[in-house]
């Protein structure tokens with residue numbers, strides 16, 4: 001399951017990209033089981049590509065990706081999902097013409113062990129909107145549905161790509177509160193790519209900063225919040 005206490009996820013010297021384009025340049029990254037990790041960095045440094053490489057959606061040209069100590073570098077994306085990796089893409093993975101409930105039921109075809117009631121308990125708004133079509137939902141509700149669909153697979157690691165993008169502050173807090181409840185209930189380890197640095201640093205426990213496809217800083221989010229020098233240097237900002 002997890003031989004020798006290995007990290008839940010480990011990227012070893014990963015070189016990855018798209019065709020001739022190389023984005024990740026020997027990326028080394030470890031995510032411990034039970035952690036909440038924020039993956040930060042300026043636009044275009046390779047945050048989404050990191051998640052795509054883990055899911056088998058970007059081409060890995062060198063290096064290895066291990067999940068629970070098992071080499072998944074060459075597994076198909078659906079095999080990775082079956083092994084316990086959940087992914088919420090930046091594009092929100094829902095069917096616009098299906099209702100909330102139909103979206104979830106479609107997810108159950110893929111993950112028969114999933115639990116609709118659990119999804120509704122985590123996001124009561126989805127129960128209220130269960131007859132609304134995907135394209136009749138607000139951005140926040142679409143994001144909740146996308147997360148709920150990923151959770152049907154009962155992942156041990158949930159990869160979230162900019163879950164707060166384009167959401168009003170009050171909805172961001174609602175979503176983060178749901179993530180907190182999920183974590184408190186022993187939910188999946190989470191690796192979150194996010195541009196809303198204030199919000200994600202207040203939520204996550206570990207922060208990893210990428211620059212040009214490599215890790216340039218990693219540490220406690222509580223400490224990172226006080227490191228204006230690092231935030232300014234790598235993210236072009238200072239957090240009060």
Ligand SMILES: Nc1ncnc2c1ncn2[C@@H]1O[C@H](COP(=O)(O)OP(=O)(O)OP(=O)(O)O)[C@@H](O)[C@H]1O
Nearest residue numbers: 018021023041042043044045046047048049050195
């Ligand atoms: N399908 C693709 N084909 C070719 N190049 C791509 C593709 N997707 C992304 N890229 C390039 O890879 C680089 C890294 O992109 P990526 O989306 O991983 O960055 P990011 O750190 O997530 O950025 P952002 O914060 O803007 O989403 C960028 O230069 C981007 O243009």
